[in-house]
Amino acid sequence: MYQLNLGSLSLTEFLNDYWQKKPLLLKGGFKQFTDPLTADELAGLALEEEIESRIVSCVNKQWDMQTGPFEDFSVFGETDWTLLVQAVDHWHPDAAKLLDPFRFIPNWRIDDLMVSFSTPGGGVGPHLDQYDVFIIQGEGKRHWRVGMPDSNLQQMCPHPRLLQVSPFTACIDVITEPGDILYIPPGCPHDGISIENSLNYSVGFRAPAQKDLLTGLADHLIDHDVTGKRFSDNGRSAAKSVGAISDTDLNQVQQLLQQLVNDKTMLPHWFGSLITRAKHELDINEPDPHYSNEEIAEYLDEGSVLSRCGGLRCCYYQQTPDSDILLFINGDQITLPANELTTAQLVCDFTALAPEQNLHFTHSAERLMLLTSLINQGYWYFSE
Numbered sequence: 001m002y003q004l005n006l007g008s009l010s011l012t013e014f015l016n017d018y019w020q021k022k023p024l025l026l027k028g029g030f031k032q033f034t035d036p037l038t039a040d041e042l043a044g045l046a047l048e049e050e051i052e053s054r055i056v057s058c059v060n061k062q063w064d065m066q067t068g069p070f071e072d073f074s075v076f077g078e079t080d081w082t083l084l085v086q087a088v089d090h091w092h093p094d095a096a097k098l099l100d101p102f103r104f105i106p107n108w109r110i111d112d113l114m115v116s117f118s119t120p121g122g123g124v125g126p127h128l129d130q131y132d133v134f135i136i137q138g139e140g141k142r143h144w145r146v147g148m149p150d151s152n153l154q155q156m157c158p159h160p161r162l163l164q165v166s167p168f169t170a171c172i173d174v175i176t177e178p179g180d181i182l183y184i185p186p187g188c189p190h191d192g193i194s195i196e197n198s199l200n201y202s203v204g205f206r207a208p209a210q211k212d213l214l215t216g217l218a219d220h221l222i223d224h225d226v227t228g229k230r231f232s233d234n235g236r237s238a239a240k241s242v243g244a245i246s247d248t249d250l251n252q253v254q255q256l257l258q259q260l261v262n263d264k265t266m267l268p269h270w271f272g273s274l275i276t277r278a279k280h281e282l283d284i285n286e287p288d289p290h291y292s293n294e295e296i297a298e299y300l301d302e303g304s305v306l307s308r309c310g311g312l313r314c315c316y317y318q319q320t321p322d323s324d325i326l327l328f329i330n331g332d333q334i335t336l337p338a339n340e341l342t343t344a345q346l347v348c349d350f351t352a353l354a355p356e357q358n359l360h361f362t363h364s365a366e367r368l369m370l371l372t373s374l375i376n377q378g379y380w381y382f383s384e
Contacts, residue, residue: 004101004181005029011104020132020185023146025172029181030101035138035199036094039117042199045085045092046070050281056124056162057081063125063158082122082194087280089113090311093383095201100351102134102203107348108275108315111204118142118194125164126191128153131207133184137176140198145170149187165189206275213274217261220270228260268317272328276313282330284309284378296372297362299382303355306375307383316344329379334370343367347374352383 005028006014018024046053046068053068058080073083089096089112099113111131118140126145135144147168154166168189175195176182184190186207192200208216221228231253239246261267308314317326318341325336325344336344346357361367374380 001097002030002033002101005031015104018183018185022148023172023185023188023190024183025174025176026181026183028179030136030179033136033138033179035178036098037088037092037115037199039139039197039199041092042083042085042088042115042117043070043073045088046083048091051091052086052280053084055081055083056122058121058123058125063162065159065161077119079119080121082116082118082124084114084116084124086114087112087311088115090278090280091283093307093310096310096351098136098201099203105205106315107313109205109207111206112280112311114202114204116200116202118192118198118200120194120196123191123193125158125162126166126168126189127164128187128189129184129204130186132186132205134203135176135182135184135192136201136203137178137180137182138199138201139178141195142176142192142198142200143195144172144174144176144182144190144192146172146182146184146188146190150189153189208275213271216274217270220266220273226266229256231256268319268326269333272315272317272326273331273333276315276328277331278311278313280311282309282311285381286378287376287381290376291372293365293368293372296375297368300355300358300362304358304382305355305384306353306358306380308351309379309381312379314348316348318344329374336370340367343370353380 005026007026007028009017014024045051047070049069051068053070054065055068055070055076056063056065057076058064068085070083089099095113095115099110102110128149145168147170150168153168156164156166158164172182174180182190220226233249233252312330313328314330315328316336317328318324318338321341322338324338325340327334327336327344327347329347342360346353346360350357361371371380375382
């Protein structure tokens with residue numbers, strides 16, 4: 001439905017010259033762009049308790065931020081505020097399709113689709129993010145300024161829950177129109193101010209910090225009761241000061257931790273589980289009653305189309321062509337035989353499966369059982 005237009009750039013040139021290096025304006029990045037939702041639909045999502053939303057406003061240079069759900073938007077007036085709704089791809093199938101053109105980056109790196117509606121003058125102030133983002137201009141126009149990373153920038157908090165940066169020099173200064181796309185790498189300051197009522201779609205990417213990775217590893221060790229090796233100091237010399245921690249001891253502790261992190265056998269298990277856990281609520285509708293394998297086979301033979309639940313994270317890992325395949329879905333691990341790579345790719349690489357693709361699952365009782373289980377969990381559903 002949406003096709004990314006990189007202009008004169010090839011995908012390889014974009015990844016080599018711009019990805020995580022410098023910002024880029026893609027004028028007409030989506031040709032003849034049509035908004036997948038309306039401002040009223042976005043406001044409707046912000047009414048829901050389980051959907052994360054916030055409104056940022058600035059009146060007389062006084063910044064404010066309120067979190068949803070919201071019941072009445074009229075109190076904010078007609079200018080100088082922005083509604084932001086997270087993980088819209090979890091709740092709006094048409095909006096979720098905006099992620100597909102950016103899937104040249106692995107699934108585990110894609111975070112979510114944030115959608116914002118701004119009145120004239122609305123924005124969240126100059127700020128920087130620690131992750132890559134593509135910002136798609138929907139209806140209306142917006143004035144964007146984007147700069148390069150600058151260690152001299154000062155961070156400030158004009159409101160306890162707003163983090164902004166000091167004025168910066170812009171390398172991109174543009175008014176975006178429907179279909180224009182800005183690519184902004186991590187650490188690049190940017191500021192967008194709406195000229196008229198406007199919609200923006202932000203495709204964000206995950207960039208786990210060391211703290212998050214180590215916390216995930218620790219959780220995996222606890223969940224699977226993995227103790228690992230213990231500290232040992234065979235051949236130790238008598239301590240000159242019993243209160244001192246020596247460099248030798250610290251080096252040994254560091255090596256002990258490194259051995260754990262370097263365990264290539266355990267690494268894909270904990271990382272796959274960690275990176276596929278949903279960060280936001282999923283719109284899961286579990287069928288009641290559950291389908292039987294025979295019913296699923298019948299629907300597939302009739303040419304039904306399957307769609308994946310919005311925001312569901314699916315990844316797989318296969319070390320060698322002869323190795324078992326580790327399939328990760330929403331934090332859970334399923335082990336598939338080495339010859340089921342096509343099965344893993346269908347589940348992970350596609351957000352919708354056409355009738356001819358679905359027939360793959362009817363050729364094996366084990367495949368059909370897997371698909372039936374995923375449908376009964378609400379992870380996949382019949383869309384036609």
